[in-house]
Amino acid sequence: MPFRGSAYIWVMRTSLSRLYNGNRKTSDSEWYSLGDARRPLHETAVLVEDVVHTQLINLLQQAAEVSQLRGARVITPEDLLFLMRKDKKKLRRLLKYMFIRDYKSKIVKGIDEDDLLEDKLSGSNNTNKRQKIAQDFLNSIDQTGELLAMFEDDEVDEVKQERMERAERQTRIMDSAQYAEFCESRQLSFSKKASKFRDWLDCSSMEIKPNVVAMEILAYLAYETVAQLVDLALLVRQDMVTKAGDPFSHAISATFIQYHNSAESTAACGVEAHSDAIQPCHIREAIRRYSHKIGPLSPFTNAYRRSGMAFLAC
């Protein structure tokens, strides 16, 4: 994997806002919270939304194939975990997310008596259900023991760490009004309005549909995709700034320079491009570098990538 950078999700905000209300003004403020400049580019948002959508649809189709193999009637979280089995770090992040979700429901349940009643009424086995699902499944597919070892693994997740550090750096310089806005936009997620997310994904044409926990995971993966994209795009943008005395400036690839030039020309045409916003060219370059079609081993990458686009989330 070429660029395991870390960054945070600004683009998601915009995608979400388009999802929810298509209002440009709102989307700007949401972008902001994600990590982009104060006024993000509409084009970038559209592009990222497209990318995320495509990737999710592909992922969903692959998951459907897996469940068909099992003869199941719904897409379950196990199918998604199976698809992610190759990338341990991302799988670990997903598992951590599931556990935190379980833990949060447990705590919130203890606080409000109504929640406690609801939980009791809905059946007794709700605590740690996601954790149980994950553990049982990984238990069943684990041949070498390395998947199960992830449960005990307490290594720091570098990507997550860098995201946290970035957020901390950004928030340190904000004033309280900006910070409030930032926080509000960070709270947006694909899982908040599950029905809209479902519609956006448009599962209606598929025979096998995901169940509730699988939808949660998909929402999380969408979020992660956007995060990765932004991470990579920020790295790309950083690379583009030619620093005087940089010893590697001669090694920047030709296609990259082409993108760079096209960005400049659009700017020359008078498109309102704020200097610190993520441009579509950054996104495209990031995807290109990620796609395994470059590099010495590209002719030998497996058929798993036949969809033509590498999954950013897994």
Next chain:
Amino acid sequence: MASAPRPERDLRLLAGCLPPYPPPPPTVGLLSMEQQETYLELYLDQCAAQDDLAPPRSPLFNPVVPYGMYILNASNPDTAFNSNPEVKETSGDFSSVDLSFLPDEVTQENKDQPVISSRHETEENSESQSPQSRLPSQDIGLGLNSSSLSNSHSQLHPGDTDSVQPSPEKPNSDSLSLAPITPMTPMTPVSECCGIVPQLQNIVSTVNLACKLDLKKIALHAKNAEYNPKRFAAVIMRIREPRTTALIFSSGKMVCTGAKSEEQSRLAARKYARVVQKLGFPARFLDFKIQNMVGSCDVRFPIRLEGLVLTHQQFSSYEPELFPGLIYRMVKPRIVLLIFVSGKVVLTGAKERSEIYEAFENIYPILKGFKKA
């Protein structure tokens, strides 16, 4: 009633669980002027006494509720067992102490019914089950830092003959302060946190009624009860004062939620037990235990959670897209705090009030360090 101290009392001594200063005198409005003064004097004497006394002696005094205090609802016909005339002088309008004998709205008040009071319960407890059943509640009482009423009922009998009249040696420590305003730590600490004291929002407690229950019968005869066996195997009952909800299982176990203080939780649990009793079941009141306490407060400044999650990674998790608050797992005391950007803090997972106060005192300086200007 034995006049010698019961063995349980000695065990209390040995437990060495010494609550620090007793809570302040009961709140106004419950007492007449003379009583307030008496209590104030007693309280001050108590504080002075505690300074002088060696610690092991103090537990003798603290959890004991003077008999007079318990027999307070002189107006209530149910408390007919009050046979001590002397006590009546000192008892006043303490009807708020033991309201489990007051009529509940859910059932008919039957004045001819023999008093199945906690007195009988505790006698049964001590006679049939003896130390086992009483000790847990006493230990819990001790653990509950003497500011709660939970001791009052179970301590009644050991206390009664000895403390017929409130005397300087028998301070009425825990009893009536239904909702002590200050924490149970010694006088000063509250000021460290600029006087912010977490308020209790919800208490979850359990108690064992120790008899098999016919849930259908309960649901049919009790007014505020719902029972849907297909959905959930318990009766859900609610009372308005204190505003709580109870889940009553056929095994006789009961969960009581929604109270805002330990005393209220116990009171409510007793009310539910009373309801069940009145329906003809031989309900008792065993092993009352507070399972969880939730408190909340406001530090009144915005907090930069990104900084907090970075520096306290081992304890915190902050996923704003999942939950707007930072979840902080404090190790000592073992409390979970939910910290929000606005400055609101929710503390949960406590078994005792002091844990909540301690946790807040621990977190406050940390939060101040991440104050968002």
